[in-house]
Amino acid sequence: MNKTNLDILGLSEGATAEDVRAAYETLRAKYLEERFMDGETGNNAAKMLTKIETAYTELLTELKEAPTQDGGEAFSRVEELIKDGNIQDAQHVLDGFNERGGQWHYLQSVVFYRKNWMNESKKQLEIAIQLEPDNDKYKEAYRKLNEKINYDATAGAQNAAGTSAGAGNQSAYQGQTMNSSSADEQMGGSFCAQCIDCCSTYLCLSCLCDGCCR
Numbered sequence: 346m347n348k349t350n351l352d353i354l355g356l357s358e359g360a361t362a363e364d365v366r367a368a369y370e371t372l373r374a375k376y377l378e379e380r381f382m383d384g385e386t387g388n389n390a391a392k393m394l395t396k397i398e399t400a401y402t403e404l405l406t407e408l409k410e411a412p413t414q415d416g417g418e419a420f421s422r423v424e425e426l427i428k429d430g431n432i433q434d435a436q437h438v439l440d441g442f443n444e445r446g447g448q449w450h451y452l453q454s455v456v457f458y459r460k461n462w463m464n465e466s467k468k469q470l471e472i473a474i475q476l477e478p479d480n481d482k483y484k485e486a487y488r489k490l491n492e493k494i495n496y497d498a499t500a501g502a503q504n505a506a507g508t509s510a511g512a513g514n515q516s517a518y519q520g521q522t523m524n525s526s527s528a529d530e531q532m533g534g535s536f537c538a539q540c541i542d543c544c545s546t547y548l549c550l551s552c553l554c555d556g557c558c559r
Contacts, residue, residue, distance in 0.1 A: 346407050350400035362408045369401040377429075398434040402441035423452050432459050447477035451486070463494050 346358060354360075354368040376397070379390035419438060426435035435456050442449055454469035470487045477483060 347400075347403060350404050353396050353400040354404070356404075360404075362405060365401060365404045365408070369397055372397045394431065395433055395437070398437045402437055406441060420448055420452065427452070427455055427459065432456055447473040447480060447483065450476065451483055454486070454490075458490070463490070463497070466490060467494065 346360070348358075351357060351360065354365065354372065356364055356368055360368075373394065376390040376393045380387050380394065382390070419442070423435050423438050426432075426438065435452075439449065439453055439456065450469045450473035454466045454473065457466035457469060467487070467490055470483060470490060473483045474480065474487060
């Protein structure tokens with residue numbers, strides 16, 4: 346087993362998958378709390394979160410327990426990381442999957458969206474739909490994402506031309522950037538800020554296609 350990864354998690358050779366998971370959960374809880382502290386402590390905690398995430402994924406891969414496309418626990422962890430805004434960590438977990446089905450590509454699309462990589466997000470949704478053509482959630486998310494992309498393209502053209510048409514009307518997307526709190530929690534639709542907090546199974550990632558919770 347990779348000694349560097351073992352050292353990061355405070356483990357020794359011969360550690361089991363259960364040991365890896367336990368060490369990871371303990372360290373993750375510690376650094377999640379410390380990352381909001383001021384100065385070097387907070388900076389170090391943020392770096393360590395990435396390191397332990399990588400070590401966790403790679404060690405489980407060595408132990409042949411890497412998550413597969415139907416790994417519900419791993420998908421839940423990706424959703425939790427996205428909810429917490431840990432996009433880099435979520436990507437690390439997704440990178441550890443050996444088999445990549447529709448849900449994997451859907452979550453990859455969400456990660457790309459949070460990075461404001463709209464075209465890449467769209468491509469991942471297209472793959473998810475190809476793999477699961479009967480999944481209405483993916484298709485609705487794709488429709489809403491296209492609406493946003495088309496709106497942004499139109500707004501950009503108007504700004505470039507110096508027009509002021511529609512300046513008095515607020516669109517669902519007007520004034521939003523991927524760095525804004527509202528845009529961080531939506532994907533091409535009217536996605537409420539409290540949506541993630543009020544849903545459990547998919548942390549309301551399904552709201553990316555369903556709109557606000559009702």
